[in-house]
Amino acid sequence: MSDELKNWRELPVGDVLEGGTAANFKTGDWRNQKAIWKKDKCIQCMLCWIYCPDSAFIVEDGKVVGINYDFCKGCGICDKVCPPKVDAIEMVPETCELLLK
Amino acid sequence: MSKIAKTGNEAMAEAMRQINPDVVAAYPITPATEIAMIFAQFVSDGLVDTEFVAVESEHSAMSATIAASSAGVRAMTVTSSQGLALMYEMLPIASGLRLPIVMPEVNRALSAPINIHCDHSDTMSARDFGWIQIFSENVQEAYDNTIAAIRISEHPDVRIPSMVTTDGFIISHCMEPLEKIDDADVKKFIGEYKPAVSLLNSIDKPITIGAIDLQNYYFEHRRSVEDGMEAAKRIIPQIYDEFAKTFGRKYDLIEKYKSDDAEFIIVALGSTAGTIRAVVDELRAKGVAAGLLKIRVFRPFPNNEIADALKGAKVIAVLDRSDPANTFGGPVFGEIRAALYDLDKRPIIVGYIYGLGGRDCTLDHLRSVYSDIQKIGKTGKIDKICKYLGLRE
Numbered sequence: 001m002s003d004e005l006k007n008w009r010e011l012p013v014g015d016v017l018e019g020g021t022a023a024n025f026k027t028g029d030w031r032n033q034k035a036i037w038k039k040d041k042c043i044q045c046m047l048c049w050i051y052c053p054d055s056a057f058i059v060e061d062g063k064v065v066g067i068n069y070d071f072c073k074g075c076g077i078c079d080k081v082c083p084p085k086v087d088a089i090e091m092v093p094e095t096c097e098l099l100l101k
Numbered sequence: 102m103s104k105i106a107k108t109g110n111e112a113m114a115e116a117m118r119q120i121n122p123d124v125v126a127a128y129p130i131t132p133a134t135e136i137a138m139i140f141a142q143f144v145s146d147g148l149v150d151t152e153f154v155a156v157e158s159e160h161s162a163m164s165a166t167i168a169a170s171s172a173g174v175r176a177m178t179v180t181s182s183q184g185l186a187l188m189y190e191m192l193p194i195a196s197g198l199r200l201p202i203v204m205p206e207v208n209r210a211l212s213a214p215i216n217i218h219c220d221h222s223d224t225m226s227a228r229d230f231g232w233i234q235i236f237s238e239n240v241q242e243a244y245d246n247t248i249a250a251i252r253i254s255e256h257p258d259v260r261i262p263s264m265v266t267t268d269g270f271i272i273s274h275c276m277e278p279l280e281k282i283d284d285a286d287v288k289k290f291i292g293e294y295k296p297a298v299s300l301l302n303s304i305d306k307p308i309t310i311g312a313i314d315l316q317n318y319y320f321e322h323r324r325s326v327e328d329g330m331e332a333a334k335r336i337i338p339q340i341y342d343e344f345a346k347t348f349g350r351k352y353d354l355i356e357k358y359k360s361d362d363a364e365f366i367i368v369a370l371g372s373t374a375g376t377i378r379a380v381v382d383e384l385r386a387k388g389v390a391a392g393l394l395k396i397r398v399f400r401p402f403p404n405n406e407i408a409d410a411l412k413g414a415k416v417i418a419v420l421d422r423s424d425p426a427n428t429f430g431g432p433v434f435g436e437i438r439a440a441l442y443d444l445d446k447r448p449i450i451v452g453y454i455y456g457l458g459g460r461d462c463t464l465d466h467l468r469s470v471y472s473d474i475q476k477i478g479k480t481g482k483i484d485k486i487c488k489y490l491g492l493r494e
Contacts, residue, residue, distance in 0.1 A: 005317055005318070006321070007321065008320075008321035008322070008324040008325055008328070009328075011318070011321055011322060011325065013199050013260060013297065013325055013329075014197075014198045014199030014200070014260065014297070014298055014310070014325070015197060015198055015199075015310065015311055015312060015314065015322050016198075016298050016308055016309070016310055017308065017309040017310075017312050018306070018307070018308060018309070019303075019306075019307030019308055019309050020307065020309075021309060021312065
C-alpha cells in the first residue's frame with residue numbers, strides 16, 4: 001500500500017483536494033442504524049433527498065428509487081422530515097452482518 | 102514618508118488601513134482592543150474596502166479569518182492573551198492549510214491571576230502552532246513588521262501565517278515618533294494579493310480545503326508546514342532587504358548591538374531590548390565588553406544566526422518574559438542553549454525569567470544581570486542556571 005502513497009513533496013500544499021472526493025470512498029460504513037425506504041408508502045415529495053446531508057438517496061427520472069448505503073450514515077434526518085402521514089422511512093438498528101463485513 | 106506621533110496600537114491600525122485587507126474579523130481584548138476599534142472606525146469612515154466581521158469571540162475571529170483566507174482574499178485579525186488562547190484550536194488549522202493570515206498580537210499575561218499587562222506567556226504558548234512570530238521593540242517596528250509580514254506570509258514559497266507582536270501597554274499604549282510610509286508606497290510594496298488557493302475562484306473546478314487526513318497522510322501534510330518555515334527563514338531576510346532598499350529601515354531575523362566583540366551578552370525579545378541598549382552603552386563607557394542580541398523573529402527559530410552571533414561571548418544571559426513552570430527555564434533560554442550546543446567552544450549561558458504580568462524591567466535590573474554574568478565570567482561558577490529577575494524572593 002505504501003508504494004502508492006505520495007511523499008510530502010508530491011502533495012498539494014495546504015491540504016487542498018479536488019472537490020467531491022468523498023465519492024471515492026464508502027463513507028457510510030460506521031453507522032449504527034440505517035434508513036429503510038418503503039417504496040409503497042413513498043409519495044415522491046423529495047424531502048428526504050433535499051434534507052439528506054450526504055447524497056444517499058438515489059434519484060432516477062426525478063423520483064426516489066432507493067438508498068445508497070455506501071453513503072447513508074444513519075443520521076435519521078430523512079425519517080424526521082418524511083411527512084408523518086406518509087411514514088415511508090423506517091430507522092432500523094444496523095446488523096452485525098454489516099459490522100462483520 | 103512623514104513623521105508623526107503614534108502609539109503601537111495606532112501604528113498597527115494605521116498599517117492595516119494601508120494594507121487594506123479584504124476581510125478583518127476581530128473581537129476586543131485589552132490591550133489589543135484599540136487596533137480593531139480604530140480599524141473599525143476606518144471601515145465606518147469608508148477609508149478601507151474591508152468587510153469587517155464583528156464576531157462573538159476570538160475562536161470565531163480566527164475561524165472567520167481562516168474561512169476568508171481560504172476563500173482567496175487577504176484576511177487579518179488582531180488579538181492578545183486570553184483571546185489568543187481562545188484561538189488556539191484554530192491556529193494550527195491556519196498553518197496546516199498554509200493560509201497567509203497576518204495577525205497583530207499584543208503580548209499580555211495569561212490568567213490566573215487575571216492581569217492585563219505585558220509578558221510573553223500568550224505568544225510563547227502559541228510558539229509551536231506553525232505560525233511565524235515577529236517581536237517588535239518599538240512603535241516603528243510594530244508598524245514596519247506588520248507591513249513586511251504581509252509580504253513574508255504571502256510569499257509563494259512561504260504561505261505561513263504570521264503573528265506580529267508588540268509588548269502590551271509598553272508599546273501598544275505608549276506614544277513614540279513614527280515614520281509613516283505613504284499609502285501608495287505601502288500598496289506598491291505589498292502588491293496585489295494573488296491567492297495560491299481560492300474557493301471563490303474554483304467554481305469551474307471545485308476544490309476541498311481541510312479534508313480529513315488519517316495515519317497515511319497527516320504526517321506528510323504537517324511536514325509541509327515545516328517546509329514553509331524553512332522557506333520563511335530564507336525569505337524573511339530578503340523581504341527585509343527589499344524593505345530597507347525601499348523605505349530605508351534595515352531589519353533582520355536577529356539584531357546585534359555591540360555584540361560582535363562582546364564578552365557579556367544579554368539576549369532578549371521585544372521592548373526590553375531598548376532598555377538593555379542603554380545599559381550596554383553605559384557599560385561600554387566603563388570599558389566592559391557588554392552587548393545585546395535581540396531576537397526579532399522567534400518562529401522560524403534562527404538557530405544558526407544566533408549561534409554565529411553568540412559564539413565569541415564568554416557568558417550569555419537569556420531573558421524570558423514567560424514562565425513555562427517546567428523547572429528548567431523559559432523557552433527562549435532552552436532553545437538558545439540548544440542552538441549553541443554544536444559550537445566548538447560553547448559560552449556559559451544562564452537564563453532569567455523576568456517582567457511577568459507587566460513587572461517593570463529597569464536599568465538596575467539589567468545592570469544586575471550584567472554584573473552577575475561578569476562575576477560568572479571571572480569565577481566560572483554558576484550558582485543557578487535559571488533565575489528570576491525582579492521577583493521578591
